[in-house]
Amino acid sequence: MSDTKDKLLAATADTLREAGIAGLSARAIATRAGVNQALIFYHFTTVADLVVAATKRTVDESVGYYRAEFAKACSLVELLQIGRGLHEREQELGNVRLMSQLMAGGQQDAILAEAAAYALSTWSEEIETVVRRLLAGSPLELIADPRGLAKAVSASFIGLELYEGIDPVAGRSALDALEQLGMLVEVMDDLGPVARRALRARIKRSKVGLGKSDTVV
Amino acid sequence: MSDTKDKLLAATADTLREAGIAGLSARAIATRAGVNQALIFYHFTTVADLVVAATKRTVDESVGYYRAEFAKACSLVELLQIGRGLHEREQELGNVRLMSQLMAGGQQDAILAEAAAYALSTWSEEIETVVRRLLAGSPLELIADPRGLAKAVSASFIGLELYEGIDPVAGRSALDALEQLGMLVEVMDDLGPVARRALRARIKRSKVGLGKSDTVV
DNA sequence: GTCTATACACCGATAGAC
DNA sequence: GTCTATCGGTGTATAGAC
Numbered sequence A, B: 001m002s003d004t005k006d007k008l009l010a011a012t013a014d015t016l017r018e019a020g021i022a023g024l025s026a027r028a029i030a031t032r033a034g035v036n037q038a039l040i041f042y043h044f045t046t047v048a049d050l051v052v053a054a055t056k057r058t059v060d061e062s063v064g065y066y067r068a069e070f071a072k073a074c075s076l077v078e079l080l081q082i083g084r085g086l087h088e089r090e091q092e093l094g095n096v097r098l099m100s101q102l103m104a105g106g107q108q109d110a111i112l113a114e115a116a117a118y119a120l121s122t123w124s125e126e127i128e129t130v131v132r133r134l135l136a137g138s139p140l141e142l143i144a145d146p147r148g149l150a151k152a153v154s155a156s157f158i159g160l161e162l163y164e165g166i167d168p169v170a171g172r173s174a175l176d177a178l179e180q181l182g183m184l185v186e187v188m189d190d191l192g193p194v195a196r197r198a199l200r201a202r203i204k205r206s207k208v209g210l211g212k213s214d215t216v217v
Numbered sequence C: 001g002t003c004t005a006t007a008c009a010c011c012g013a014t015a016g017a018c
Numbered sequence D: 001g002t003c004t005a006t007c008g009g010t011g012t013a014t015a016g017a018c
Helices: A003-019 A026-033 A038-044 A047-072 A076-093 A095-106 A110-135 A146-166 A168-189 A193-205 B003-019 B026-033 B038-044 B047-072 B076-093 B095-106 B110-135 B146-166 B168-189 B193-205
Strands: none
Touching: A003 A026, A003 A038, A003 A047, A003 A095, A026 A038, A026 A047, A038 A047, A047 A076, A047 A095, A047 A110, A076 A095, A076 A110, A076 A146, A076 A168, A095 A110, A095 A146, A095 B095, A095 B146, A110 A146, A110 B146, A110 B168, A146 A168, A146 B095, A146 B110, A146 B146, A146 B168, A168 B110, A168 B146, A168 B193, A193 B168, A193 B193, B003 B026, B003 B038, B003 B047, B003 B095, B026 B038, B026 B047, B038 B047, B047 B076, B047 B095, B047 B110, B076 B095, B076 B110, B076 B146, B076 B168, B095 B110, B095 B146, B110 B146, B146 B168
């Protein structure tokens, strides 16, 4: 990887983090990279292509780092703890912000949408794998769809990040509330056998977790 | 309210919905409104001020509509159903998209951030009121912080909307997963007395719902 | 209140020298 | 591969005629 290309990729991620999608431009990227503006088009043809390459690199690096962490988790509660650390780390690196800006831009721009879809599915698949492994045996298994749940977690992270950028105090309290709710998982994970059986029966009795074609009441 | 001002306010909301924060400009708004571009600055001084006024109007109208709906809810399950309808309606009107674009822009622009903060707190306060009323008596009361929870719900809606704009199928499955999880509320709301007591006791026993200063294990 | 015309900065992208 | 110079277009905002 040439030095210029590398500098441009790094500067693109940084610009997206700090100036947002509305402030992203070839000139802004080139200035930050300390590189001539024309070189963007020589190396990457268009600004959009550069953004795609830069976000892909960022996501692959982050997800790769957390693959090993996820593998260590032996319970849903442990996973929740890893998730907390992940959020803090990614927050600090500015990667959640990068992703939220990419997603906002992707609502109107097809090329950015493709980049955002790649980022989201890469994260979601990684999360799904570990959730599926740890959900086995829990009463939650009857309710939760691991794939959809993983996507929902990713989506919520994005929303929380945006909230925190707008109103840090409120965003923080939203995150705290979700963590408290995550404790529900701990409780259900660790219920005595009697209560666990009762809960499991109650869940089965409701329509929850059944396909739409089933009409058991 | 003069006709021109009204047209500009409506066009601003529409432009934000359809062109996003990166495509928002005085020219784009004026063209959509069928109004001379210079009139934006005559009536609203700056584009940012116009955006603030437009989003405030949109949010006040939407929240006002739902205040009456929320008042009708008599159980958490009913609230969940209203929430589903709300999501569909706001989605169709494009108001969630408007809000997500406003939040994305607000990460870098202080004036947009103020508008986004107003929108978020207006929604959150309305949701908090009804959640607080309906949570009384549920075992969830011991865990959940209504204020934080309301903000978390708002944030998650934003994230889900962005996800759906990027990958409609995946976004839909994320929403479905959250709704299934919402069924957990139904189950806990409607548990037999024995299981309810067991669950309540288990929740109390865990550190959940206690302040940080308490160190009961 | 509404219009035209315009100032000035920045945008993506390209041509062509080196 | 890297540079300067430049094209046509768009951005906010204002001056001044009507």
